[in-house]
Amino acid sequence: MSNLSLYSVNAILILDNHGNRIYSKYYKPPHLNNVITDSLFDNIKKQKEFEQKLFKKTHKQDSEILIFENNIILYKEYIDVTIYLVGNINENEIILQNAFSGFKGSMELLLNNGIDNKNVSENCDLVYLLIDEIIDNGVILETDPASIASRVTKQPTSDTLNQTLDLDKGLLGAWGFAKSKLQERLQQGL
Amino acid sequence: MSAQTYKKFENAGSTDLPDKMTIYQDCMNKFNESPISPKRCRILISRLLRLLLNGETFPETEATALFFSISKLFQHPNDSLRQMVYLAIKELSGMSEDVLMATSSIMKDIQNGSDLVKPNAIRSLAYVLDESTAFSAERLLKSAVVSKQPSVSSAALITSLNLLPISETTIKRFANEAQEAIGDLKQFPHSSGANSEYYPNSTFTTQYHALGLVYQLKKNDKMALLKLVKQLSDNGNLLKNQMAKVQLVKLVNDLVNRDNQLFPQFQPILFNWLSNKFESVQIETAKLITSFASSHKNARLVSPDLFASTISTLQGLLTVPRVTSRFAALRILNKISMTSPEKIVICNPELESLINDSNRNISTYAITTLLKTGTAKNISSLISTITKFIHDVSDDFKIIIVDAVRTLSLNFPQEWKSIVKFLIDVLKNSEGGLTFKNSIIEAIFDIVSFVPQSKEVVLENLCDFIEDCEYxxxxxxxxxxxxxxxxxxxxxxxxxxxxxxxxxxxxxxxxxxxxxxxxxxxxxxxxxxxxxxxxxxxxxxxxxxxxxxxxxxxxxxxxxxxxxxxxxxxxxxxxxxxxKKFYDLPSLENKLSAYLSSNTDSFSTPFDSASVRKFTEDEVKAMDLKRKQEQVFNNTSEGSRETPIDMSLESTTSIKEQRLDTETYHGASLDQHQEELVATKYADELMNVEEFKDFGSLINSSKIISLTEQEAEFVVSGVKHIFKKHVVFQFNIKNTLTDVALDNVAVVCTSEDAESSKLNETFTLPIDRLMPSIELQCYVAFEKDSDVVMEGFLNNLVFTTRELNPDTQEPYEDDEGFQDEYEIDPIYLNAGDYIESSFIGDFESAFDELPNEEIAVYNIQEDISLQEVIDKLVVNTSCLPLSNTQFAPNDSNSHTLKLFGKSALNGMKVALLIKMIKSSKGIVIKAQGRAEDEELCSDLVNGLM
The missing domain is CATH 1.25.40 (Serine Threonine Protein Phosphatase 5, Tetratricopeptide repeat)
Incomplete structure (x- = not known):
């Protein structure tokens, strides 16, 4: 029986190159206290064990997708961080893949100096916000990287109310985005 | 700003976790400052979030204080601060009290805030509202749902979904608006984002959210759902979003699973969807069709054309460059391969090319699927393909392959030569850890015990092997x-x-x-x-x-x-x-632990091992084989059961993780084990009843048969126990009423043919009092005058109902109660009850050797599949299906079933060769039975159905 609820993502994780968490958020549908929920959600110890095991399984194994402890896992390894999307086993793999590319793409757009541990930690506010714009309580909100990125506010540049627009960066950003989109299209065309 | 604080902010990006108390103090100070500094506050909040997301928690009072001071930041109109505030509110709402106080600020934002923060505000509503306040958001949510802004509308729809469990009536009031949102294509505005430097594409995800919500609202109304599907599928361009389309496929799946007669009506749409431009839709449709077809009763509703084009769609997906699509397609093919491998043989070339895929999981799936599609013809070539690369892969992977080969050896015992050669080769020549070698040994042992011809070759090779084995x-x-x-x-x-x-x-x-x-x-x-x-x-x-x-x-x-x-x-x-005998381990374990815990005379009486059931080697093998067959079967037919089984499997071994949904070999035995335990428990209880002591030892017990609907007022199930000269029916009766106790519960069994009945009822052991939601046993004992007696009994439950005093849970003193009867299903004693399944390596020669032959022909008019007939035959005869004949091929109309068993009374062997042919008029069965005991043979053959 396939799963008709929209709650299709169980967790979003960002781990460093030792499998320690940089960011981890586990989701469960709200207001369902009487239902026995996945014990992973409120047990920190289990979560960390899960992350360690998952990391061991995926480290240096360039395989993008796997099934792990009854979850569909999509991941991408960068130099010293790995980003994961933990999805429901019954969910359509390609839907999850879309959400994951939204996650990956918007990270790449927003952290324009590349994705690494330092950058993620320094811009953690952006990362938190962008994940919040992709997944809400396990429901996929949006999959288009640019739409996600454009909903995330940058840090206030100063303590004043006015925000200035950095035109230079804007053009670069547009160029980078166009490039990545073009690449994607070409790949799909092959 | 002092140098120290400045430094602290500099370090905001450091990878070390900030100190909890410092953060708390800083937050309390900064947030209460006036004027608020949005930049610093945002940094502080993000550091606070980092703590929380790393699993730190604050005590309730501190969390509440934090929540309170954060809600003060609503005074500041800066949007980028506001977004962060909402994030913090969501995270803190779980641990602080009085979260309701933020509601008015949030609602103000929803009405007057900028387009940017509106969605964040709406989504945070789900965290601060509770059952009693949810209604207040109705108007806001309703107007947000119809908003032209996709993110606002999506946020409102998801919030409604999140609030649904606590305020269904409120949400239902704007079901129409939600329904309209499905068809409404909302463009993502280019100019309103915070970062206008990006160029968003409109993905129309709102459709997905709206469809999800509408389904939840209408899920009990089949007609409304049908209408919805029709509306959305007739106009193919209405749904632009691919997630929404997938959701629509799932909806169809839901509908056809509720009522399989709807399937033909959806067939044309499914055909279309198989060539949809989105791969996700293709995959989901293929999933729907294959899982629907995998159930026996539905299989014939799926037209062969549709199935064939499903397979070719999947085959096409195997060669696309995108890993996820290949993975998803393989997963489905792997599932099909468990029930009907012959259908996917055409994909073999693609599967073979995937063996060397860089994604380990894909290659694993490919190889296990390939091994399942193996037929007697291509096994040896398959094995040689595997031999080429098995030495290059990791241990985990090798184990999976060896396990797959082991299943193969059970299915094709006649191919043992090449399989043994392969296993011995890997055993001797391949590097590998203990678990890996152990799995090979496990497979070899299986072959030795189930394929007797292979014994000498295997043993000689094992002798060589132990000359240099390090484990x-x-x-x-x-x-x-x-x-x-x-x-x-x-x-x-x-x-x-x-x-x-x-x-x-x-x-x-x-x-x-x-x-x-x-x-x-x-x-x-x-x-x-x-x-x-x-x-x-x-x-x-x-x-x-x-x-x-x-x-x-x-x-x-x-x-x-x-x-x-x-x-x-x-x-x-x-x-x-x-x-020559082996103890029944679950029962031995049970008895021993009971012995240890009773400890009445400090163990001066020795443990009585005679009371534990023993099995001969053949019986053990029979049970083993049966278990393995059932596992493979359970595994395939019930996809839903996969889930809990996998979970339990997971914790036990890390090595087996990879084959999670390829093989649930050890998992399914849990159920089996449970069943055995129940059976032993019943036998024990029975033997402890004084009246049955004279009957001698228990010869055979049947499986538990359900005699009423599961929802009936009194749920009854029966077990048939056979003794040398007696038969005992055990009725497990459960009282599901809450306010009535039953007194003197008994079952009256009337023979269907009272004139010629060979069974004389000796006594009934009634239940004195059956309290609500308690299950107790009632026994009815018969004496039989010949060895094998077959009869049917009509059963009636008789009892006196007594109403219970709700205070004391005792019946009222003056209530006499009144006599009542309740009819339950009849119970049949058939030849199968006298037979135990047994294993024989070489069925054909054993069959020819047995002296007495009996032939019977049956005609079944009902429209049922061959598989259903086979399942029924196996249960009725309690024999063991051999040579993997318990699965009917889906593509053929005839099948031969080989069954073997032996009499529980005297151990005489009996073999059945059952040929069946399905035609448009029904199913014709020709049963040929051979046995050592003439009577048993004819009883069995004539009482098959």
Missing amino acids: NEILVRVLHLLGKEGPFTSKPSLYVRHIYNRVVLENSIIRSAAVVALSKFALTKNDSTLKSSIISLLKRISNDQDDEVRDRATIALKLIDFTSADDENSLIAHDLLQS
């Missing part, structure tokens, strides 16, 4: 096998030499195992020289430096000595040296 555990197992099987081969002396070599060369653990194995050879028939040489070898060993080895050798010598005498001791010694 004690494996050596010990192999030695045990050699001891068990070696004496019955043509050249036992060969094995003696190999085993004795181990005694000379290895450590004490292996030496002691070798001693036991050696001693078994002393019993080899008609070979006194072998016996005397064993004795001299054992004598030499009894000088060993290790205690255990010495002891074992001495005991073995003594026992061998006894066997030559011609008295009672000789039998016991024989038994001890080479046991």
Whole structure:
């Protein structure tokens, strides 16, 4: 029986190159206290064990997708961080893949100096916000990287109310985005 | 700003976790400051979030204080601060009290805030509202749902979904708006984002959210859902979003699973969807069709054309460059391969090319699927393909392959030669850890026990193998096998030499195992020289430096000595040296723990092992094979059960993780184990009843048969127990009423044909009082005058109802109660109840050897599938299906089922060869039975259906 609820993502994780968490958020549908929920959600110890095991399984194994402890896992390894999307086993793999590319793409757009541990930690506010714009309580909100990125506010540049627009960066950003989109299209065309 | 605080902010990006108390203090200070500094506050909040997301929590009072001071930041209109505030509110809402106080600020934002923060505000509503306040958001949510802004509308829809469990009535009030949102294509505005430097594409995800919500609102109304599907599928361009389309496919899946007659009506749409431009839709449709077709009763509703094009869609997806699509397609193919591998043989070329895929999971799936599609024709070529690359892959992967090969060997016993060759080759020549080698040994053992012809070849190779094996555990197992099987081969002396070599060369653990194995050879028939040489070898060993080895050798010598005498001791010694019986382990465990916990006389009475059921080797094998077959089957037919099983499997071994949904080999036995335990429990309870003590020992018990609907007022299930001269029906009766107790509950069994009944009812043991939600047993005992009696009984439950006083939970004193009756399903005693399943390696020759033959022909008019007939036959006869004949091929209209069993009364063998042909008029069955016992044979063959 396939799963008709929209709650299709169980967790979003960002781990460093030792499998320690940089960011981890586990989701469960709200207001369902009487239902026995996945014990992973409120047990920190289990979560960390899960992350360690998952990391061991995926480290240096360039395989993008796997099934792990009854979850569909999509991941991408960068130099010293790995980003994961933990999805429901019954969910359509390609839907999850879309959400994951939204996650990956918007990270790449927003952290324009590349994705690494330092950058993620320094811009953690952006990362938190962008994940919040992709997944809400396990429901996929949006999959288009640019739409996600454009909903995330940058840090206030100063303590004043006015925000200035950095035109230079804007053009670069547009160029980078166009490039990545073009690449994607070409790949799909092959 | 002092230098110190400045430094602290500099470090905001450091990878170390900030200190909890410092953060708390800083937050309290900064947030209460006036004027608010948005930049610093945002940094602080993100540091706070980092703590929380790393699993730190604050005590409730501190969390509440934090929540309160954060909500003060609503005064500041900066959007980028506001977004962060909402994030913090969501995270903190779980641990602080009084979250409701933020509601008014949030609602103000929803009404007047900028387009940017509106969605964030709406989504945070789900966290602060509770059952009593949810209604207040109705108007806001309703107007947000119809907003032209996709993110606002999506946020409102998701919030409604999140709030649904606590305020369904409120949400239902704007069901129409939600429904409209499905068809509304909302463009993502280009100019309103915070970062206008990006160029968003409109993905129309709102459609997905709206469809999800509308389904939840209408899920109990089949007609409304049908209308919805029709509306959305007729106009193919209405749904632009691919997630929404997938959701629509899932909706159809839901509908056809509720009512399978709807399937033909959806067939044209499904055809279309198979070539949809989105791969996700193709995958989901393929999933729907294959899972629907995998259930027997639905299979014939799926047209062959549709199935064929599903397979070709999947086949096409196997070659796309995108990993996820390949993975998803393979997962489906793998599932099909478990039930009907013959259907996906056409994908074999693609599957073979995927064996070398860079994604390990894909190659694993490919190889296991390939092995399942193996037919008698291509097995050897498959095996040679695997042999080429097995040496290059990791241990985990090797184990999966070996397991798949093992299943193959059970399914195609006649192909044992190439399989054994492969296994021996990997065993000897491949590097690998203990778990890997152990899995090979496991597979080899299976072949030895289920394919007798292979025995000698395998044993000789194992002898070679133990010459240089580094693992004690494996050596010990192999030695045990050699001891068990070696004496019955043509050249036992060969094995003696190999085993004795181990005694000379290895450590004490292996030496002691070798001693036991050696001693078994002393019993080899008609070979006194072998016996005397064993004795001299054992004598030499009894000088060993290790205690255990010495002891074992001495005991073995003594026992061998006894066997030559011609008295009672000789039998016991024989038994001890080479046991023919095995204890029923679950029951032994149960009895032992009961013995330990009872401890009435500080263990002065010894444990009575006679009360534990014992099995002969054939019986053990039969049960083993049955379990394995059932596992493979359960695994495939019930996809839904996969989930809990996998979870439990997971914790036990990390190695097996990878085959999570390829193979649930060990998982399914949990259920089986449970069933055995229940059976043992029933048998124990039965034997403890005083009245049954005279009946002698229990010969056979049937499975539990359900005699009422599961929702009935009184749920009754029955078990048939067969004794030498008696039959006992056990009725498990459960009272599901809450306010009524039942007194003197009994079951009245009336024979269907009272005139010629061969059973005389001797007594009934009623239940004195059955309280609500309690399950108790009522027994009805019969005396039978011949060995095999077959009869049907109509059953009536009779009882006196007594109303319960709700305060005391006791019946009212003055309530006499009134007599009532309740009809339950009849119970049939058939020939199968006298039969136990049994294993035989070579069915054909065994069948020909049995003396008495009986043939019967049946005609079944009902429209059921061959598989259903087979399942029924296996249950009715309680025989063991052999040579993998318990699965009917889906593409053919005829099938031959081979069943083997033996009488529970006297152990006489019985074999059944059942041929069936399905035509448009029904199913014709020709059953040919052969048995040692003429009566049993004819009873069985004539009482098949």
